[in-house]
Amino acid sequence: MTATVGQQAQAAARANDVWKVYGSGEAQVIALRGVSAEFERGRFTAIMGPSGSGKSTLMHCLAGLDSVTRGTVSIGETTVTGLGDGGLTKLRRDKVGFIFQQFNLLPTLTAKENILLPLSIAGRKPDPAWYDTVIDTVGLRDRLDHRPAQLSGGQQQRVACARALVSRPEVIFADEPTGNLDSRSGAEVLGFLRNSVREHGQTIVMVTHDPTAAAYADRVVFLADGQIVSELIEPTADTVLDTMKKLDTPAEVGN
Amino acid sequence: MFRATLKSLLARKVRLILSGLAVVLGVMFVSGAFVLTDTLGRSFDSVFADGFSEIDVNVAAKPKVEISELEGEQTASPLPAAVVDRVTQVPGVASATGIVNADGARVIGSNGKVVTSFGPPQLGENWTGESDLLQLREGRAPQAEDEIVINRALATTAKVQVGQKVGVLTAFESKKREFTLVGVAGYSGDRDSIGGVNEVFFTTPVAQRLMLGEPDTFSSVTVRAADGVSDEALRDDVARTLGADFEVKTGEQVAADASASLKEGLSFFNKILLGFAAVALLVGTFLILNTFSIIVAQRTRELALMRAIGASGRQIIGSVVLEAIAVGLIASVLGLAAGIGVGALLAFLFGKLAGGLTLAGIGVPAAAVIGSFAVGLVITVVAALLPALRASRIPPIAAMQDVATPDRPLTKVTVAGSLVTGIGAVLLFLGLSGNAGGQTLATILGGVLFAFIGVALLTPLISRPVVSLLGAIFSWSVPGKLGRLNSGRNPRRTAITAAALMVGIALVTGVTVILDSAKGSISALAQDTIKAELVISGQQGGPRPPSFDPGVLDRTKALPGVQLVDGEYGDMARIDGESTWVTASSDIASLRQIFGAKATAGDIDRLGPTQMLASSDTATSRGWSVGSTVNVQLTRGEARTYTVSGIYESTQLTNPVTLPATAAKDFAIPQPIQAFIQLAPGARVADVQPQVETLLADSPEVSVADRDAFIKQQTSQLDGLLTMIQILLALAIVIAVLGIINTLALSVLERTRELGLLRAIGLRRGQTMGMITVEAVVISVFGALLGVAVGTGLGAAVVEALKDEGITDLILPWGQMGVFLGLAAVIGVVAAVLPAVRAARINVLGAIAHD
Secondary structure, eight states: OOOEEOOOSOEEEEEEEEEEEESOGGGOEEEEEEEEEEEETTOEEEEEOSTTSSHHHHHHHHTTSSOOSEEEEEETTEEOTTOOHHHHHHHHHHTEEEEOTTOOOOTTSOHHHHHHHHHHHHTOOOOHHHHHHHHHHHTOGGGTTOOGGGSOHHHHHHHHHHHHHHTOOSEEEEESTTTTSOHHHHHHHHHHHHHHHHHHOOOEEEEOSOHHHHTTSSEEEEEETTEEEEEEESOOHHHHHHHHHHTTSHHHHTO | OHHHHHHHHHHTHHHHHHHHHHHHHHHHHHHHHHHHHHHHHHHHHHHHHHHTTTOSEEEEEOOSSOOOGGGOOOOOOOEETHHHHHHHTSTTEEEEEEEOEEEOOEEBOTTSSBOOOSSSOEEEEEOOOOOSSEEEEEEOOOOSTTEEEEEHHHHHHHTOOTTSEEEEEETTEEEEEEEEEEEEEEEGGGBSSSTTOEEEEEOHHHHIIIIISSTTEESEEEEEEOTTOOHHHHHHHHHHHHOTTEEEEEHHHHHHHHHHHHHHHHHHHHHHHHHHHHHHHHHHHHHHHHHHHHHHHHTHHHHHHHHHTTOOHHHHHHHHHHHHHHHHHHHHHHHHHHHHHHHHHHHHHHHHHTTOOOOOOOOOOHHHHHHHHHHHHHHHHHHHHHHHHHHHTSOGGGGTSOOOOOOOOSHHHHHHHHHHHHHHHHHHHHHHTTOSTTOHHHHHHHHHHHHHHHHHHHHHHHHHHHHHHHHHTTTTSHHHHHHHHHHTTOHHHHHHHHHHHHHHHHHHHHHHHHHHHHHHHHHHHHHHHOOOSEEEEOOOOSSSOOOOOTHHHHHHHTSTTEEEEEEEEEEEEEETTEEEEEEEESOHHHHHHHHTOOEEEEOOSOOOTTEEEEEHHHHHHHTOOTTOEEEEEOSSSOOEEEEEEEEEOOOTTOOSEEEOGGGGGGSSSOSOSEEEEEEOTTOOHHHHHHHHHHHGGGOTTOEEEEHHHHHHHHHHHHHHHHHHHHHHHHHHHHHHHHHHHHHHHHHHHHTHHHHHHHHHTTOOHHHHHHHHHHHHHHHHHHHHHHHHHHHHHHHHHHHHHTGGGTOOOOOOOHHHHHHHHHHHHHHHHHHHHHHHHHHHTOOHHHHHHOO
């Protein structure tokens, strides 16, 4: 049986019986086995699971970065599955933002230019009020003219967050956003992500393997062996850790 | 987006400099060619405008045989002296002067050698007095039969002074005749000559006899208009009076026509230079393609990020192409500037070489500018298109994870390569077998181009085994082994880098194979055929072949030990309205015996005064058989009817048409230009040769050589051609070397972390440099190997196709090939220097932390 969680009409992203199979024959790997999940608008959801559980694959499929073998994925009103390159590009421009573990800023551009890059790619002007809000929230006003190399890791990741927020996407996907940061910088970034959800109604889906990071989320979805096996609402680091420990013995989780 | 592209371009400017440099060099070649030919063209214009500035209207007889600039100097037909009087009587004529002006007045310098000309004619003229243009600088005008005046340029070259006796060879006397130099002339504006022309001024009767061969004739009549009469009106009046047998032109027209014929030669020269520029640019294309591919590979993550945050595939292509446009534009500007410099420099050198041609100001013709930008931009953008397309296919997901870039299978590229090579082979076959339907040259060139691209596409496949084999030589040391493995790591990159070198080397090898084979075949044929122990001939320096006194022929024949003498004359004639090279032999029977000619029809042992012989090829193509009558117009005299009395078998050495000795007096050069001497059985070359030398004392343009030396001298002209082609192709090879440097530099950059690691675990600096050097040497030797192989193939194909033209022996220049491979190894070492130093300087700690 597949776990079906969070049935709500207000879904920002939705996976419906998603299968993902890599390779064929003996080299076949099933990364996702019929995952169905909804991610509500205006909430901060973490996806957790041990290595190889398929959590990153699920996120890539949700974001339209990877195709699904079976099932459908949609973001807002848009069905992602079956979109061509043009459709996917439009989707990434209008509805999706990304935050990466490696920050992925362009080294040649200043912080400000990096933040505005998605808008300039799409040929749009930033909304000045929202831009100011974002800059102030991430606290980078005095660093805007610096290049990434002149910024600390935490500052770089805040630039990346600002970049994701500034185009007000339907949903932001964050891939281990604190994986490369020390715990203080990590806490700053996570706090900032949670605030953007609470204060500005942003939807965020974050993949992580760090229980402390997951505790910042409103809800945690657990994956193991390509299936959703559990979820926690209003998690704490302890409850997350407990759940993670039980994942080794899936039978207990099933209850 | 635009801004991000430009910023990223600026950040990587060093990486793009080398690929830009390739475009700069190619564009330089293109714009240099245009600037050079334009400057020379305008210089000729001004030279001729100047030279004819004293002439309002010029009257000349229609030339009997029109000759293009590429075939030699036009010889005007003489007009009778009475024409001068008729012109003088035309109303509006202020004065009419009969002018003698013909090529072939050769002065013997103070060193006893004939002063040669590289291009401008050596004119013999009659002295008609000073003018605004021409003045005596020293001495006086020639008054007696044995007095001459020469221009200052000639006096300087010949190192002769007023008062000295000077030997001169003239158009009708290739035997030295002594004159007293009574004056030196120069031109207004303190010029020693106009356009580097050497001039000898005789008294009018002497000029008529020695330069035109007939008394009371002139080359032309120059007319000055009376005040208030326009040149054009006077021209029309004179033309009406004289009738249709004369060419009456204004001075301006004459200047324009003279200049136009030289410019025809220049435009041909320009095309050749552009052809070599095209080769350089083809090589440059490979280099740019490689650079952009590597840059795209290095930016995978960055480009994937762009895609992840919403850039479309088209925007990615746009950004790479935009980069290419920027590089192309900058390179075009630099190339254009460099080309203007090179063009100016070459024009200057040419002016010096041509005996002090006064250069017009350096101009930049529109063609140079348009050509530079078109070529620079198009080449760069075309070369960047493939990498751009590849960049657009980078999945956005690559921004999140190190997408393992699996070795893309080489199947597709191999199939494409085989296909393109096949097309090239078919085109080559069609072109070489003469089935291209009139587009032979274009088909062959297309075939070569396709073959190159096809082989370049196949190179990745070949590179694996070959590179690994080559590298095995170095595998005894750890750095050598690492270098070898590195060069096999990215077969496509190695392949394109090597392919760029291949193009240059292949062309040089191909041309060498063809020319060596031609040389060998002709030598072998000459050795087998020519039964003459001694040959009289001279080295041709300018447009006019050396000639000698025909009296030498009889005197040689009379020498003890000489059995047969065949003196040969040559000229361009019109036969039945078609330009044809004709020769005359002083003794047709000797010619037949010395060359062992075989008759295919009629009698070729004797020749009556109105009979002629033709080679079998010529007879076939012109539809002649024994008994055919043809109309022959020689440079001088009236057209005459000849009857074909015999046909001889064509070989590489036979002339198309042979006329009787009596015809030679109407040739442009009525003296023999070569003679073949067969010795009597038992006579020794060493005995006869000095005696012939003595006979030639008054004909310093020629000398007597034994047969081997003669054959060597004849075929040595091909060596000059080969050297020129090699020099012009050197640029393509230089660009290929830039390509190797570029690939290595980018590879070093890409492997910073890895190099740091190697250094961290104990690889010494020297070993690091050794590793890079091995990689470079392996790539360049591989490229040279490919080039030698492809070039040999192309050359052999051409030689095979030319079998019927007499190139029967395929001669492979093993020595040259060895030199190319050795050179490639050196090139590799040189190319490795900068990247190796860079690799050795890598900061170990920084490199490991490098992201």
